[in-house]
Amino acid sequence: MIRVILGGIAALMIAGCATITEPTLPTPASMLSRPVLASFNVTGRLAAQRGEEAVHGRFSWRHAAGQDHWQFFSPLGQMVAxxxxSGGVAVLQxxxxxxxxxPLNELLARMLGADVPVALLPRWLQAGVTQVDDVRERDPLGRPQRVVEQGWEVRYRTYAGDNFNAAPRLVEVSRGDVSLKLLVEQWQ
Known part of the structure; x- marks a missing residue:
């Protein structure tokens, strides 16, 4: 009788182990297929620093192919600029x-107090990866967590959701004594 009971317990344990499956992480190559929107609207907070100089505030950014519209606000919400x-020409009011x-890169550097790669920001803001080898760390879901591209380190501290395609919420870009932090509060 004891053999029958032990045999039944062993069968249940083996069956139980067979039904447990490990979650499948996206392959490194699937990071290249993360959705990167050609146009978006985001709002949030920013902090830029170059050496001892720092800028803090709020921002709104509307991006489309060949067009960008930024609004910069003081930490208290007053419009600063x-x-x-559009078409390679930028106007800062x-x-x-x-x-x-x-050019856009000059005016954005003037506002942030730091020269950042303007052409890469839309993709970096969305955790878009073009080379798997650029990804140095991934989070538990397989999303990029730390990327190094063209000498810049991009860290994705948090994402807006718990799925692989969730948009980043906190993005930190740095190289040398230059850093830019974007905390996205709203994606559209």
Missing amino acids: ELES MADGGRHVA
């Missing part, structure tokens, strides 16, 4: 009435 770029025309 508006930056519009300051709240005090000052107006500057220059």
